[in-house]
Amino acid sequence: MSNTPDHIKPEDLVWKCFRCDKPLVVDAILAVYLGNNITTQLPQCPSCHNVLVSEELAVGKIAEVEKLLENK
Numbered sequence: 645m646s647n648t649p650d651h652i653k654p655e656d657l658v659w660k661c662f663r664c665d666k667p668l669v670v671d672a673i674l675a676v677y678l679g680n681n682i683t684t685q686l687p688q689c690p691s692c693h694n695v696l697v698s699e700e701l702a703v704g705k706i707a708e709v710e711k712l713l714e715n716k
């Protein structure tokens with residue numbers, strides 16, 4: 645069983661922080677996109693809070709956010 649959001653794939657969480665060598669955790673991140681504050685769930689380091697995303701995940705997140713903004 646997993647309680648991670650659908651858009652977070654298991655392979656996104658096998659990464660480790662290159663600085664701390666700690667496995668990533670999924671947590672809420674406040675991002676600013678096109679002047680909008682957006683809270684989203686992304687893998688990050690539990691120690692230094694460095695957010696590590698694959699290009700594929702980042703592109704998917706932007707598409708998701710654009711959809712949210714269009715629906716406003």
Ligand SMILES: [Zn+2]
Pocket residue numbers: 661662663664665666689690691692693694
């Ligand atoms: Zn770290």
